[in-house]
Amino acid sequence: MKNIKNLYIILFSLTIGFYGCQENDYEFGEIIAPSNITIEASIVGADASNPNGDGSGVVSFKTTANNAVSYKYIFNGNANVAPSGEYTYSFSKLGLNTYTVTVVASGTAGVSSSKSIEVQVLSTYSPPQELLDKLYGTGSKTWKIQSAKPGHFGLGSVGGPMNEFYGAGPNEKAGVGMYDDRYIFNSDGTFKHITDNTNDATAVNTDGTIFGRDPYIVDDLGPTSLSPNGADIENYVYSDYDATFSLSAPGGQETISLSGIGFIGYYTGGSHSYQIVDRGVPNELVLKTTDGNGQFDWWFIIVSE
Numbered sequence: 001m002k003n004i005k006n007l008y009i010i011l012f013s014l015t016i017g018f019y020g021c022q023e024n025d026y027e028f029g030e031i032i033a034p035s036n037i038t039i040e041a042s043i044v045g046a047d048a049s050n051p052n053g054d055g056s057g058v059v060s061f062k063t064t065a066n067n068a069v070s071y072k073y074i075f076n077g078n079a080n081v082a083p084s085g086e087y088t089y090s091f092s093k094l095g096l097n098t099y100t101v102t103v104v105a106s107g108t109a110g111v112s113s114s115k116s117i118e119v120q121v122l123s124t125y126s127p128p129q130e131l132l133d134k135l136y137g138t139g140s141k142t143w144k145i146q147s148a149k150p151g152h153f154g155l156g157s158v159g160g161p162m163n164e165f166y167g168a169g170p171n172e173k174a175g176v177g178m179y180d181d182r183y184i185f186n187s188d189g190t191f192k193h194i195t196d197n198t199n200d201a202t203a204v205n206t207d208g209t210i211f212g213r214d215p216y217i218v219d220d221l222g223p224t225s226l227s228p229n230g231a232d233i234e235n236y237v238y239s240d241y242d243a244t245f246s247l248s249a250p251g252g253q254e255t256i257s258l259s260g261i262g263f264i265g266y267y268t269g270g271s272h273s274y275q276i277v278d279r280g281v282p283n284e285l286v287l288k289t290t291d292g293n294g295q296f297d298w299w300f301i302i303v304s305e
Helices: 002-025 129-135 216-221
Strands: 035-043 058-066 070-075 078-081 086-090 095-106 112-123 140-145 153-156 182-186 190-194 207-213 232-239 241-248 255-258 273-278 284-290 297-304
Touching (some): 035 112, 058 070, 058 095, 086 255, 207 216
Antiparallel strands (some): 070 095, 140 182, 182 190, 207 232, 273 284, 284 297
């Protein structure tokens, strides 16, 4: 009997110890929702004579909040991730339009707070027909990275020459999740990114892989067990997705802006806007975007199929 009693004592002690360890494992500390959300909206070209901007439709947002670790902008039915709180978008609907923009500030353990503002923006830009014909033709066109061409992917300083620091050689980035992606532009303003590895632009809702830069791809799309190769994350598993696109010309520079996490070629975060640097070569576009930290300009040559 004494042995049985001692056994109960031992089992009871182990149980207490087990639950004590479990409690320690789930200790998160104090969870505080973000507060004091402040949203600044700067309409490009706005002044006393033109309070709604210069007609480009471009608006730069900056949001700050206490206890926030990331931000998301929601408007026109789309969510646009902006970890730093800074985000620029081109509103392309012609005329003077009022948009409700909601910012969701996320804190620790996923707790969040939100705030909305209204912005009234003027857009007078109408894309030239030759650009529309090239981008989506009579209804839809599918594009891919022009991997066989030298310099199809590269980087340089912000505002500097194309591929100032690096330009990929023909097919140099084979096998990292870039060349089998397809980018579909439709005349109704929708955009589809096919990420699967089949080279079949008609495939839908399959998991493929993409190519991107650390930490933007992890911060915006979620964690991965992959180890970076330098600052690159190769073959990040990601399924096909839908987005929208708009065309604008801030300062006379033709630009494609993608909604949400929409991107082309290599995920760099940032504004998800791509300047059309050159469209003179048949079936090709030379694009440039600036990454999320404003550190580099990234260059891409894409070709229609």
